[in-house]
Amino acid sequence: MRAEHMKMITLEKVSFLFKNSNLEIIDSISFQTNKGEFISVVGPSGCGKSTLLRIIAGLITPTSGRVLFGNKEITEPNRKIAFVFQDFALLPWLTNQDNVKIGLSRSEMSDEAKDKKASELLDRFGLSGFEEYYPNALSGGMKQRVGIARSIASDPQVLLMDEPFSSLDELTANSLRSDIIYMLENKNISVNAVIMVTHNVEEAVELSDKIVVLSDKPSRVKEIIKVNGTRPRDKRSKQFADYVDRIYSVLAQD
Ligand SMILES: Nc1ncnc2c1ncn2[C@@H]1O[C@H](COP(=O)(O)OP(=O)(O)O)[C@@H](O)[C@H]1O
């Protein structure tokens, strides 16, 4: 079997219902992420995208169906599956260095080794010299770089990202998108699959190998669109515009 076809994350008929409200949010969602793939999930606001990502992360349990990591069912958070948050989720009372070290809290490394790794990660994201600053001294883009450095500190294989660039200006978002693609394509970096939730259709077409289009809640898979072509993609090409149009039209269908 070719490495590219090794399955990373598989959703099998995942459904979810909030018990308190008896509200069905997710209705039998299935899709698969293979090694090397970038998958985006798009759908209307409130359709259950963040809930779905939390299920994949093992933070909440589906009401029915299951999620597999390789061949193993996910029943709790796993160090090899990391989360990047829209609002960065940094702890303001810790320095940037210590925020990155949180990503290593379950590691058996010595504190010295953790410090070394955290510094290396900050350096890789252009934040050398900011180790002892607090997050509030940083711009949004720099904060998200700290957030990403923390997420990849434990050498995860899968990166789950919930609207990671939506609170950033476009130039900063673009540079971070390139960083994520670099991580995915660089064989020396552990990350080898990304699942991103976004409401930005252009961003999904720019980055993804597959786009999972969800319906309004209870969310179902409307269509899974495969995007051809290597990255970086030419956003001004006809092909790019055609993908964007197609996704908008699937979103608009009843
Ligand atoms: N604890 C909860 N109890 C009941 N309903 C909830 C709870 N949390 C979220 N919801 C509802 O679930 C739906 C999906 O939420 P979410 O996964 O955040 O959607 P999305 O990320 O697509 O905007 C929303 O309509 C929200 O109101």
Ligand SMILES: [Mg+2]
């Ligand atoms: Mg959300």
